[in-house]
Amino acid sequence: MVTIGVLVRVDPTQEPETEARLGVLEGVQLIPLEEPHTLGAVIQAEDLDEAHERLVTQVQTLPGVLCAWPLHTELASTPPSHN
């Protein structure tokens, strides 16, 4: 299981609609942030590939989203050893 905490910068003229669109995405939990025109989104997925895919294809491309920046990523399991 992987989690990415994402800062989403939204178009100020479409803020409520964008929040609503984000709010219905599966596996995405929204957290209001103090900074104006931004939202926190926690994306959970089976692995990093899926989380990244969701960030790129679901969140970043949503109308009203100007950009989305990962603030935190955590792999619940240790990456494989290179030795």
Next chain:
Amino acid sequence: MQINRRDFVRISAATTAAAAGGPAVAAAARPRAIEWHKSVCRFCGTGCGVQIAVDNGRLVALRGDPEHPTTKGLVCAKSLFLPKIVHSPTRLKYPMIRNAAGELERATWDQAMDLVADKFAQAIRDHGADSVAYYGSGQALSEESYYANRLFKGGIGTNNVEGNPRLCMASAVGGYVTTFSKDEPMGCYDDIDAANTFFLIGSNTAECHPVIFDRIMARKQSNRRTTVICVDPRKSPVQTIADLYLQPKPGYDLALLHAMAQVIIEEKRYDEAFVAQHVNFKTVVDGKPLAVGFDDYREFLADWTPEKAGAVCGVNPESIREAARLFASGPTTSFWTMGLNQRVHGVWANNLVHNLHLLTGQIGKPGATPFSLTGQPNACGGVRDTGSLCHILPYGRVVKKAEHRAQMEAIWGCKPGTIQPKPGLNTIEMFKALGEGKIKAMLVLTTNPGQSLPNLNKHRKAMAGDSFLVVLDAFPTETTKIADVVLPAAMWTEKSGVFGMSERRYQYQPSVVTPPGEARSDYAILVDFARRLEARGAIPKGYATGKLSTTDDCWEEMMQASKDTAYDFRGMPRERLKRERGVRWPAPTVDHPGTARRYVKGEDPLLDSGPYADASLEPGDVKFYAAADGKANIWLRPVVGPAEPPDAEYPFVLSTGRVLEHWHTGTMTRAAAELRRAQPEAFVEIHPKDAKALGIRTGDRVDIESRRGRSTIKARVVDMPQPGMVFVPFHWDDEGSLINEVTIDAYDPGSKQPEFKICAVRLSKAKS
């Protein structure tokens, strides 16, 4: 309830823990197991502060550092994959020597290092110091570049010291030095929060410096007066936020920049008092700089009305006027990268941006600054500042000045006269000399010239020839494929030292995990190499043995070398850098907070004490103190096009660059399966009009051919490059996709930086 970024990061971390092992784990077990460390992103010159988590000796998490003063917790998607990249199974783990059958074979460190030292010592003995060379990297630690520079220039006695920053920012250095008499930007990222106009020229900030782009966007969100001017022959995601987009013909933006200056003067939008007090005007006659006056400049610009310039650069004259007006209204921050630097007239292009700032007084105050961004994490602090190029010495010194050589000889403890007064070979000439057999042995450190040099066929042949090539790297690359010896290097979190990013901020990164196999830090390898050379009499006795054994020792010497220079960072001892989120130089004392804006009284400590001090200034006054008269130069530069414009035989312009998911030659980012999947292969962007004329559709394979070579790459038909232009990212090395086999190695006579951005090609649909 609304929360701040820091709490958000905590909450998302707790969510992971809960997902991994339930709330009990989140509350108890995981926080105990994971150690978090402050560090810096390994990729670009934005220098984002990160925190990395180590569990059981492995990196398991990365987050933007919310305490970081400039990047404030943001990172881009590339950095998410750094933990996976560090632990990639494809890492190099053992030294290897090429055997008689031409294959790389595992060796011990002693075997490999003895062979390397023997070959270098023999070349120096038989052919002189200039028969060996070093080619370094803006990805090495500052201490590593400094040590290599010290070894080659002060130990061996050759100035054949170069590095990949020659390919990416030498023209920016040339621009700063010729205009302000010293390298490096005077402003900082804080300026973004005070700017009303952003002038983004030749910079795909959105994909190449995403966190800076976000800060620009945040400024635009919070201040409705903010306007963004984007100048780029190719549309990029930057254009999506541009209020004014100018699309010049590739290679002709010098005309556009002159025309903006012409409008500013014509409409009396310049800052007369600033110009009178702080600016000289210069031109070049018979190869020598000549002082001229403001009237000469005005007369020179009369030739560059927006109409005349528009005819040359292909931009609508009214748009040029609008850009000039917005620029002059300010506060204006300019950002640029390779679009200006990788050009045969890159220094001039840099000068002309500086001209606009000087003319309008848009400099030395919040939000007003000309700022060259850097593509590598440590090209500034590591290579430019440490003087690790063929013509310079640490902290603003140059090899040509006897006084500067003497200072460094004293600091390095070498015999007077050891450092040569003549610059060594620049990158292109160095690889040419390697091919001609004049360079007998070359050390390549943490860079991949086998993929990144222009006119690659020629230079790969040189690297694969009879001369001896040793390569230090963390991953297999196109260069390790042709090296005689490959040394496995530790990377990023496996070694400790300093990175210096674009805004003069020096940041410490700790070693928190062990390297794979037998890999060692580049620094340890260099120290070992130096001591073996000393044992063979190739450098003076006592020059390396017992000295600067660790990066900590080296940092001490570096701080002292910055004394009485414009870079003074004696206030940055290791302990401070370990504690703080970097410090911007100059910072001459430990209690100095670091300098946001150089050359400004009250902000720049060098105006208060030391060789540049000036008690006559009032707070807020500007003085370009690196110049003898304290003034900067506005240059009257001619408008000249690219080295190889398109013609009937090769009718298209090829430009190269990057995409968001990959970084430089892709050896790290392609090691992350997710990034590889996101952008799996090379592509060539072709404008729909051209594609139609050539019968090419997206997905077709296209032959891209120049006078030097050919690549065969899949087409992406898209309205991004202008008609007559194609764009190819240079991240891939699969069969046929090495685009640098096509690019040109003509270079700027001043900066010696090659013109990656423009060469002439022809296109055809590939046969199969």
